[in-house]
Amino acid sequence: MYNWDFSAIFTGYEAWWLKGVLTTLAYATGTVVGGLIIGVICGMGLLAKRWWLTLPIHIYVEVFRCTPVLVQIVWFYFALPILTGIDMPAWLAAGVGLTLYMGCFATEIFRGGIQSIDKGQWQASRAVGMTYPQMMWHIILPQAIRRMTPPLVNQSVIQFKNTALLYVVAVPDMMYTGYLVVSDTYRPLEVYTGVAIAYFILLYPLTQWGKKLEARRGN
Numbered sequence: 001m002y003n004w005d006f007s008a009i010f011t012g013y014e015a016w017w018l019k020g021v022l023t024t025l026a027y028a029t030g031t032v033v034g035g036l037i038i039g040v041i042c043g044m045g046l047l048a049k050r051w052w053l054t055l056p057i058h059i060y061v062e063v064f065r066c067t068p069v070l071v072q073i074v075w076f077y078f079a080l081p082i083l084t085g086i087d088m089p090a091w092l093a094a095g096v097g098l099t100l101y102m103g104c105f106a107t108e109i110f111r112g113g114i115q116s117i118d119k120g121q122w123q124a125s126r127a128v129g130m131t132y133p134q135m136m137w138h139i140i141l142p143q144a145i146r147r148m149t150p151p152l153v154n155q156s157v158i159q160f161k162n163t164a165l166l167y168v169v170a171v172p173d174m175m176y177t178g179y180l181v182v183s184d185t186y187r188p189l190e191v192y193t194g195v196a197i198a199y200f201i202l203l204y205p206l207t208q209w210g211k212k213l214e215a216r217r218g219n
Helices: 014-047 051-065 069-084 090-115 119-127 132-169 174-185 188-218
Strands: none
Touching: 014 051, 014 090, 014 132, 014 174, 014 188, 051 090, 069 090, 069 132, 090 132, 119 132, 132 174, 132 188, 174 188
């Protein structure tokens, strides 16, 4: 019989947990925003159809999409300094890895959203004398954004969960905080159950919003 005692993992550790939650939220928000910026830039680059521009973007997307984000974080922290001589602190290595990972998926979502717009609307926009920026701003992007929003929300949920990998480079997120509390209390069941509940509370509203957006898009 195991005696559950959740009070043991919170009493005296409130500041630790608060810092862990805030760090997780900060990384999730920052890397999603950074990834979206990369996605817009690289997605527009893919639409340019210039091989010298699209080739590096394709390489970036495929490399980061086909390798685990954990490997990417560890590589930026341990391998990049050896290759370049630039010592990258843990918080930056983790942030760069997560941002570039989010960016590669955002690139594909953005590209796919733009290209999903019927070609007739592109042709009609040109026929009435719209410039390319006017066409994108008034005709193409408003429709594409509605189509891109549900997959971007779903990818943001995945990105939020990926922040749990920050612990491998000792960034004090919720998982690393849990590791410290377990080392101090020897209560892994309570700690990791509590961490799971915290992730659920933070992510459930976002997943429900994503479902509503998908349902609205289907109507």
